Amino acid sequence: MTQVPSFAVVSGQQVAGVLHGREKQVVEVVEAAYRLHGEGRTVNPDSYFLRFPDRPSSRIIALPASVGAPVDVHGVKWISSFPENVAAGLPRASAVLILNDTATGYPMACLESSIISAARTAASAALAATTLAAARAVTPRRAGFVGTGLIARYVHTYLAAAGLSFDEVGVFDLDRGHAGGFAAYLGRAGAGPVRIHDDAASLIAASDLVVLATVAGEPHIHDPGLLAHNPLVLHVSLRDLSPEIILSSCNILDDVEHCMKAGTSPHLAEQRTGGRSFVDGTLYDVLEGRVAPPAGRPVVFSPFGLGVLDLAVARYVLDEVSASGDLMTVPGFFHELKRHG
16 A cells, blocks of 8 residues: 655754765765766756846756656755855855655655755766866866855865865955965865965966856856866856857766756857857766867866756765664644545
């Protein structure tokens, strides 16, 4: 007989407890989800944006998705981005994620998801960095971070866990204080020599691995000559680079259709050219050996951020918390369970 699942709530503290120190496992979960997606065993509809006429910089986004076996889960991430939070000392993003039971469709868990979102973003970036570097046979020695918030911190953690170390790390942020805070964190994390740059251009010129993790709504890096030394660029924030830079680079995306919307840099390049011939492939293509990014051109990885990755990581977290015996269920959450009373 089909049973209604219990409904659980997983706190941010529990999420962090599961994910801390398990960066390699999370990268494996994310890679497996990318492979399922590449094999057509996921459903990842368009994201839905709730915007506010009186607060144009803020938005709340719904990312529905479904991941097939062996993950076997469905759900939606509901994530807000309110950049004004930063000035008040709060993280820009907050999120929850609902997982639905496969057999009944009933919601079975609500998880705090800002940590899950940051972890899957960082795991995706680390997977791309190691995969693309190996495909190019080039080991990055100088890293640079444009944007120094929570995502930058997570990306650095995951890059280090993936075995990447650097002779120097550069940081730049429009807020010098934020750059200084991130530089201090990097020092505590043993990142090696850290240099605070006065602008993004000097940082890019000094880096062969560039992490763009800003809240930019439109391109602010315009000159293709800045990438003449052929760096690997993890374009996490998606809207930093001009169409000219995109068109002069080797472009690897996580999902072509999803990246070509919402004013992303690849979307602007598509609008400029009327086509997608500048896209060289997806990360799945590189993982499968179908695409080999060259060492003699800049390589830009632009991940839209797929909901299937969030669901895969959330399922991992839920299973780990359940196995520990610490899963908090809500008795009586589902009440009307008889059709006729």
